[in-house]
Amino acid sequence: MLPDSSLRAFVQSLPKTETHLHFEGALPFELLQRVRPEFKQPPASWAPDFKFRDFGHFEQELLDMAFSWFTSPDRYQEAGKLIFARHVAQNVKYVETSFASGMLEFGGLDGREVLAAIRAAVPVGLEVRIFLGIHHSGAGPKMLPVLEDALTWPDLAGIDLHGFEDAPIEPWTAPYWAAARRAGKYTKAHAGEFMGADFVRRILDELQPHRIEHGVRAVEDSVLVDELARSGIGLDVCPISNHKLMLGITLANHPIRQLFDAGVKATISTDDPISFGNTVTDEYIALAERGGFSRKELVQLARNGFEVALLSEAQKKPWMDALQNIAVG
Ligand SMILES: [Zn+2]
16 A cells, blocks of 8 residues: 555655664665676565564575675775665654674674775765674674774764574673773664563663663563653664564554653664665654554654754754644644
């Protein structure tokens, strides 16, 4: 079903953010086709109600696509130009994106060069903060010196724990997250996508991240939900990703409804659009059409994105003012 054109125009009019975007997972499909001509059509997972079997199924397909393209810093820059141009076209003003430490570990790339390549792709008028995404076993002997060095890279905004959520939290993790905070880096962690509320609480206690990626299963513990609402810790939620990847979760029953109603600062992002076929605009439209979100609530979600953004109040002001002035009827 095509979205109501007035809804699309409304979503377009909102200044928006995207704060949960894996750079390799944002690989533009036309670039994938250039190196993998057998991809005549987008992946089957772009179908609106596709469901991955499990995280392994999703990750295997994603890595297969990502490793085909991301073989050099130049490839990061070329992809970045297209990725960020699409943000600008959707009236997205602020982006946080992470590149995967696994690409340094297994792809032999230099982290400083990848960071510089992504930065060089950022167009005028878009604010971008770049993070290093680190998987649970990402600090082996080869990578530990790289991770330590990364905390001195001036343009690296912060770090994010990602990958298989049910893999152990290794002993290096909490001290490294603490070192990152001391180095002035912003810290995030994926939790509450596959593991439950207990895991979200454990990550909050042990890693003390500034923000949680996904976090939707926090909804299973009302005390935790209240704590999240009171603390103002943001959850960077990706409804379409969850619809296609989380067991038992759909856009119609998505916990963002309860989290939002409880006052949790939820933001909206796409996660890995090469796997899900989604855009930021699609996420807002899906929440309106299938998640029961009113236009006023969509405005609040957009505001939440700017509230968590790593920007000064003066930088945020024009976009917050614009959201304040949007008539929601
Ligand atoms: Zn993610």
